[in-house]
Amino acid sequence: MDNHASLTNLPDSAEAHAHAPGGEEHSHPTWSTYWKVAVILTLITVGEVWAYYVPSFVAGRGFVPTLLFLSALKFAIVVMFYMHLKYDHRLFRVLFTGPLLIAGLTLLALMFLFGHLYIKM
Amino acid sequence: MSAPATHAPAPHHYTTLGLDSRKVAIWAFIGSECMLFVSLISTYLIYKGRSVIGPFPHEAWTDPATGHTLRPILNIPVTSASTFVLLMSSLFMVLALAAVQNKNLPKRTRGERILGSSKLWLLMTAIAGTTFLGFQAYEFTSFVHEGLSIRTNLFGSSFFTLTGFHGAHVTAGVLWLLTLLAIDYRRGLGPRDALLVDIAALYWHFVDVVWIAIFTLVYLIK
Numbered sequence: 001m002d003n004h005a006s007l008t009n010l011p012d013s014a015e016a017h018a019h020a021p022g023g024e025e026h027s028h029p030t031w032s033t034y035w036k037v038a039v040i041l042t043l044i045t046v047g048e049v050w051a052y053y054v055p056s057f058v059a060g061r062g063f064v065p066t067l068l069f070l071s072a073l074k075f076a077i078v079v080m081f082y083m084h085l086k087y088d089h090r091l092f093r094v095l096f097t098g099p100l101l102i103a104g105l106t107l108l109a110l111m112f113l114f115g116h117l118y119i120k121m
Numbered sequence: 122m123s124a125p126a127t128h129a130p131a132p133h134h135y136t137t138l139g140l141d142s143r144k145v146a147i148w149a150f151i152g153s154e155c156m157l158f159v160s161l162i163s164t165y166l167i168y169k170g171r172s173v174i175g176p177f178p179h180e181a182w183t184d185p186a187t188g189h190t191l192r193p194i195l196n197i198p199v200t201s202a203s204t205f206v207l208l209m210s211s212l213f214m215v216l217a218l219a220a221v222q223n224k225n226l227p228k229r230t231r232g233e234r235i236l237g238s239s240k241l242w243l244l245m246t247a248i249a250g251t252t253f254l255g256f257q258a259y260e261f262t263s264f265v266h267e268g269l270s271i272r273t274n275l276f277g278s279s280f281f282t283l284t285g286f287h288g289a290h291v292t293a294g295v296l297w298l299l300t301l302l303a304i305d306y307r308r309g310l311g312p313r314d315a316l317l318v319d320i321a322a323l324y325w326h327f328v329d330v331v332w333i334a335i336f337t338l339v340y341l342i343k
Contacts, residue, residue, distance in 0.1 A: 031236060038212040042205065049201045052341050060286060064342055071337035075330050082211050083326045089140055092148045099152035103159035107166075115167040 027080055037081045044074050147320045153329045154290075158331050161286055163339060165279040172274035175299045176267060179343040194269055195340055196260065203256035204336050207291075210249030211329045218244035218322045222315045239310050239318075243302045246325065250295040280339065289337060290328050297321050 029037075048070050051057055059068075080086035085093055111117040134142040175182025176194040181265075183190045185247035228234040235241065261281070271281040301321055304310060310318060 014247065018277065029176070029217070034212060034215045035220075041208050041211075043334050045201070045204060047195065048337065048341055052197060052299060058343060067337050067341050071333055074333045076212060078326055078330050078333065082215050082329075083323055089138065091138060091140060091145065095145070095148040100155045100159075103156045106156075107159050108164045110163045115163075116169070 028085075030085075031083065037077060041074055041077060044070050141316060143316065143320060144323075147323050151193060151323060154327060154331075158283075158334075159285070161279075161283045162334065164338060165283050168275040168279045172276045174274050176264075176273070176276075178280070178339075180278060186242055191268060194264055194267060197262070197340060199256060199260060200336065203253050203260075203331065206249050207253045207329055207332050208254070210246050211326050213242050213246040214322045214325045217246060218315065218318050221310045221318045222312055224309075224311045240302065240305050243298055243305060247264050247298040247302060248329070249294050250298065250325075254288060254291055254295070254314075257284065281337065283339065287328070287331055290331070293311045294321075294325050294328050297324065 048067060051063065051066060058065055077095070085096060108117075129140065175184070176191040178195045179193050181190055181192050216236065217239050220237050220242055223237060224239065226237070228237045261284075264277075269277045269280075271277055298321065301318060304314075
């Protein structure tokens with residue numbers, strides 16, 4: 001085994017550190033993955049801002065869904081790769097996605113009750 | 122006879138799943154923070170478009186009392202720049218964590234020495250966070266000068282509350298990062314400290330993902 005492996009090719013060992021026996025262990029992102037993720041996040045942000053300045057697109061029906069999708073995509077990428085949730089123990093996923101799901105449903109309910117999705121009964 | 126006092130560090134506390142309880146705690150905290158921010162975002166969205174008087178976020182408004190026309194108040198180019206800075210800070214943070222984890226590995230090239238410098242990446246993250254706060258201070262100041270304060274209308278109240286809470290979280294994160302940086306300068310952060318940096322990184326990335334949502338929902342969607 002090469003004990004002098006290149007630093008830039010080494011897997012991120014965050015979870016190896018955090019996982020005691022019993023925890024799940026997977027392969028982790030490399031530094032090059034982190035850079036690629038940063039480029040993708042930047043490109044998505046540029047796309048969002050570009051969409052904001054296209055009047056015909058803003059006036060169309062696809063503007064809001066597109067922005068919401070791109071925002072959700074960026075959110076998921078950061079959580080999965082930078083927060084390592086993709087590689088982490090499922091308990092952490094539950095601790096994060098559980099409250100997030102409850103909060104999202106609460107947001108939807110409030111929007112239906114008081115917001116722009118208000119439905120007259 | 123009592124046992125002799127010891128200065129050895131306290132052992133790590135693991136749950137029955139074999140997970141460090143500190144990491145479980147930070148994820149539970151982040152889960153609760155999700156609820157806090159979604160409640161603030163909900164409030165903003167519910168009040169969106171219901172302000173009786175301006176300034177408004179995306180539309181010009183003429184004050185009937187003075188006849189002055191106020192332009193849309195949100196400055197998208199400035200906020201886009203601050204969003205980019207915060208996104209980059211997340212990259213710097215993962216590089217800081219990786220540098221701490223791999224501190225003991227040999228660095229043969231200049232590039233590896235740069236990538237392996239936890240001090241550099243922690244400092245860069247703190248600088249990026251401070252820059253974001255500078256953008257926010259500029260934005261808040263210009264809004265107040267243009268006639269929008271927290272008491273002006275529903276938009277002002279919900280906007281300043283939401284973004285102010287986020288700014289307070291960024292401020293706490295910057296202080297946390299500077300503390301880690303001070304520890305790194307004082308005694309050096311190594312693989313044994315990786316979990317401490319990992320927990321700070323999780324908090325920092327959470328602050329970033331909250332801004333991702335705010336940027337779209339508050340600034341971009343008209």
